[in-house]
Every structure is written in C-alpha cells, then in structure tokens.
Amino acid sequence: MTDPIIQMKDIEKHFGSVIALAGVSVDVFPGECHCLLGDNGAGKSTFIKTMSGVHKPTHGEILFERTPMHFADPRDAIAAGIATVHQHLAMIPLMSVSRNFFMGNEPQKRIAGFNFFDHDYANRVTMEEMRKMGINLRGPDQAVGTLSGGERQTVAIARAVHFGAKVLILDEPTSALGVRQTANVLATIDKVRKQGIAVVFITHNVRHAMAVGDRFTVLNRGQTLGTAERGAITPEELQDMMAGGQEMATLEGSLGGTV
C-alpha cells in the first residue's frame, strides 16, 4: 500500500462559538477518488477549505506527503500541489478559454528585454489539453461563456492537472449539471484518477459518488462517521448516514424509497 499523499488528523475548526468541525480525520491516497459526502451544513466546505489553505485549523494536523504543512493562504497550497476547482468561481465567461486556462500562470517570452504573454504557446497547449479531455473548441479564443457548465468544470480540471496538481479538490462539480454533462465530468474524474492524482470529490449526491468513488467519507454535523471502501457499503447506507439516520428512514417511507 502506498503512503497517503495527504492526511488530515483530528481537524477541528471553530468560528467563534460555533464548532464547524469537531475532530475530522481523513487520509487521501494518490490515484484514488475519495468522496466526501454530507448534507448541507455538515462541514464539507469548511473541511476542504482547511485542506486548501483558506482556513487554518483550530486544532489538528495536516500531513502532506508525510510532512506537516501549515498553509498561510491558498497560494501555498496551490504551490504544494493542492488544487481546488470551485463550483461556480472557476472561470471568467468573458475571457477566452486560453486566457482562462493560463490565468495566474501566464506563459511568458522575452522580446527586446520585455516579458510578453506567449499567446502562441498558450493557444497550442489549451487546444491540446482540451482535446485530451474530449472537448472540441472552435478555437482557443472562444469565450468560456459559450461553453456548457460541464465543459467549464472540465476546463478547470484540465487546468489544475496541467499545472501539476497532486491533489485535486472538486467542490460539488456536478450539483448544477444535467445528466449528460454530469456523466462527462465523472468521466473526466476517472481520467484524472488514472493519472495517479488524488481526487477529493465533494458531493451530496450518492449516485454520483458511487459512480466514481473508491472510498467514501461521510460528514455529519462537523464529525466524520467513518470511511468506507467501495463495495463495503450500499448507497442506502450512505444516504442514511448523510441524513443522520432515523429521520431519513421515516421520510423515505412516506416518499416510497425514491430519494
């Protein structure tokens, strides 16, 4: 068994008098898709923000490749190889795909002592990477606004992978997408995982999690209810854990088991 690339040990996060996370431990291994499930308010967002350097944990330890890490801000985490793809805030619709792809990491070439944006390189790489992910662009100057929601997520994932992410955190990438687009994003996750990148996939949709997940961790009210291997747990059990057990059981009865 390989070593975990990132270990979150007994993470606690308090916001004033509110305990958002009360001791959560999760290990993520390279090449796995680790699904983080939980209902709204369970602490998923706080947890991944701690992992990506936005928040500092009140207690607990983050080990990245076996060494303790203290991220001062998200740029530290990005530099270490932890990339986050946010649900909405990933792409700028008015800008071209290639300008978006290299946003914050613009390639430069020197001409007469000045640094210029290397558009040729950016356009070439963008087209290549998009083709690998199965997206056909009209051209690298096509605006991101013309892409569908799933394609935008895919561009964001491709960008993170291109810039050397070792851990890819996907914050509810499928929650606003249609069936076909969701399938595309899930297929992208599978491609990324096969390249040996650890994927942390946050969702509250059990079916999406079951489709690609290797292991599943359920958060509820700031605590983890344990991590389960694929095959060791049924979707129904996951659903129940997310909702906190019994209330869901009664609800489900009245809805005829359709949720």
Place this chain on the structure above:
Amino acid sequence: MADATQTDERIKEISPLRRALIRPELGGIVGTFAVFTLFALFAFDSGMFNSQGVLNWTIVSAQFMIIAVGACLLMISGEFDLSVGSMIGFAGMMIAVFGVVLGWPMWIAILITFAICSALGALNGWIVVRTGLPSFIVTLAFLFILRGFTIYIPQTVERKTIIGGIRDAAEGDWLAPFFGGKIGQPLFQWLGDMGIIGVFERGTRAGQPVVDGIPMLIVWAIVLIVFGHILLTRTRFGNWIFAAGGDAEAARNSGVPVNKVKILMFMFTAFCATVFAVCQVMEFGSAGADRGLLKEFEAIIAVVIGGALLTGGYGSVIGAALGALIFGVVQQGLFFAGVESSLFRVFLGVILLFAVILNTYIRRIITGER
C-alpha cells in the same frame, strides 16, 4: 488544425460578420468611418481638412485619448474613476503652486505633482479595495474633495482662482518641453516649402508653415495608447486586468493579485489625468480652478463608445482611442460645419445610448446568454 479534430455537429459555423461583431473595437471603427464620411461630405471646404483644421481636431481628440486610455484600463479591471476631472484641475494647480507661487524649478514641480497625484490614485484604489465599496461612491467623494482643494488653495495663497506665469517659470526647463513642446518642426517646414501644407503669406513669419510641429500632447496620446494596448493584450499583467474585472473572486482563486491590479489601475488613471493637466497648463500658461470639469464623464463615454463594458472584464484601448477620436472630430467638426455647438451634447447622449445598447448585445453573443 481544425480539421484534425472531429467537429461537434451542434456547433454552428459562425458567420464572419458575427465574428467581427464580438471584437470590442467594432463600434469604434464603424463610428469613425461614419463620422469622417459625414464631415467629408458636409464640411470638406470649411477648412476642417487642411493642416490647421486637422491639427485642431487632432489636439482635441488627443486630449480625450489621454484620459480615455486610463479610464479604459481601469474600467476593464472593473472599476470607475469619477475624480479624473477634479484630478486634472488639482494637478494643474499643484504645478502652479510649486512652480510659480513657491518658485521651485519646473521639473521638480512636475515630478512632485506626478508623485502626489499617483499617490491620490493609489489612495482611491486602496479605499475601494479595502472597504469593498463601489468605486462610484469613493471616487465621487474624491471628485468633490479634490475640486474643493483646487479652489481653496489658490484663493488662500494668491486670492484668485487662476494662477498664471507658468510659461515664464518653465522657460529653459529641461522637463517642461516634454509636455508643452513640439516635435517635427523641420518636417513641417519642408512640407510647407513643398507647398503640401499651408504657410503664412505675410507678416514676420511669412514662409513659415502655419502648423509648425506636432504638439507633445499628441505624442503623449500615441505613446499612452500603444503602451496601454500592448499592456492589455500582450502581457501577463493584461490578462490580470481582464481577470480582475471579469470576476474578481475567480481571479483570486487562480492566484491573480486582484487588489494590486486594481490599485495600479487607479494610479495609472491618475497618471493619465496628470499628463493631461501638465500639457494643458504648459499650453495655456496658467492653472485654473475650473479646469477639467466633466472630463471624467467624457473619458467614460469615449471608453464605452470604444466597446468596453461598464461592468468590466471586456474592452479595448484601441476602441477607447477611436471613441475619443469620434468625440474630438464631432465636437470640432460641428464647429467647422457651422452647426450650433449645443447640439454636440445631443449627439453625445444619442451615441452613448447606442453604444451601450450595442455593447450589451455583443456581451450576449460572447457569453452565450439568451
């Protein structure tokens, strides 16, 4: 490359017209053609297109261009500056106070004025970035603060609202000619000798060309446009300007230093206003408390005519420069054509409305909104 990839059957071929439409400069290019055609038809014999006439509307356009470049980059980065006009008045007054009232060498007065005004621009930006308030409100406050000081200072120190004597104070200075001087005199003398441009017929200057050089104001306009265009389209920083205005949060997530970009753009806008002010006081030889009135709106209108979106993230320096050119040509052209000059404002309002509607439509095309 396109044929190597399999094409998606749902992507319709877009027509060249539609592709041209999503260029931000389009409105400016069409407008420029329309304006020149119109005046060539109706005012060709009025002297608008001889050397003095051309210089006349070129200077007015160049003035608009200088402030439009700053306003354009700032607007693309997602902010406004309503204090440009007051900054022009304030900067001119600073030159007069340092150079004439205090009697410092003109180059020191100019450099200190640039430093003060850039710092004020940075303060504008810093307040906007730190408080998260709309730049509309913050710079509106500075519009009044700076204008107030511009009136208060000369009244307190000189008991008047116009300070003259700047041309005398600038005599022999090494830096002042970069703002008030002219270049290309030999070329214009030669053009005059060849009979291509008009020369004085009589008097002490007989034989000299009526237009004897290109004022530095025009050179500044061209330099700022070229600089702004290259910065925006060809550099990493330009990408950050687009990103900061397109979606500040997404840009931050990608590691773009959004606050730094915005503050620098506020400083650049103040720098452009100061360039305008220094050229103006060198030309007039005086600084007045009412200089630069309404310039902030004229700058913003030129930028919008040039295709920039008021909401940021999209626009072009070339477009803004064409917007300023349209502005200058129409303002002076109506004068040459003998049209009542108050109609210029009517024209301005109408073209602004058209430009904004066109821009909104273009935005829908780019982002695919329906």
